[in-house]
Amino acid sequence: SAVISQKPSRDICQRGTSLTIQCQVDSQVTMMFWYRQQPGQSLTLIATANQGSEATYESGFVIDKFPISRPNLTFSTLTVSNMSPEDSSIYLCSASPSGRYEQYFGPGTRLTVT
């Protein structure tokens, strides 16, 4: 398995600002992912964070709004840019141990935009 931590655990931000969320894995992993969970809804994949290359974004998500970094095999960041109240969600990071498909999730970051 993989143990994943996220920072911050929650934040309240003002409209128009940006927040960077950090995700740390306790072992080297090939695949890392970022998801959004809007209130009362399921999880939606934002992007796959690739080490050494640009992230792969899902339909409806763009790099300018959700820039992602993956500087090494244990760490990734997601920035939520120019926030609006519609960005209020839980943002979750996940990872798959190398050679395996199974995903493990971090505790999430609860973001409220006012």
Place this chain on the structure above:
Amino acid sequence: GIQVEQSPPDLILQEGANSTLRCNFSDSVNNLQWFHQNPWGQLINLFYIPSGTKQNGRLSATTVATERYSLLYISSSQTTDSGVYFCAVGTSGSRLTFGEGTQLTVNP
């Protein structure tokens, strides 16, 4: 993309009852996971089960890949089983598509 349907959307049980949650998916998969999201939002891995049957304590799961469905069984339910149960599937590598979830409430 692949479609994932979970049923029932909501389920209310008395403590000690058994239940079966269903996940139907629209394409062949090489990855299927069941998760429990607790009231604090943490996603807990229950099973990685792209095919076959697994058991872990009071929980068990069966995936019939040829018929494109998976079942999660909860026996002798406890109040701590309350939360949302998600089925998530993947058709290429680790990338997952989540169903809408089943909200389970277990009353004492």
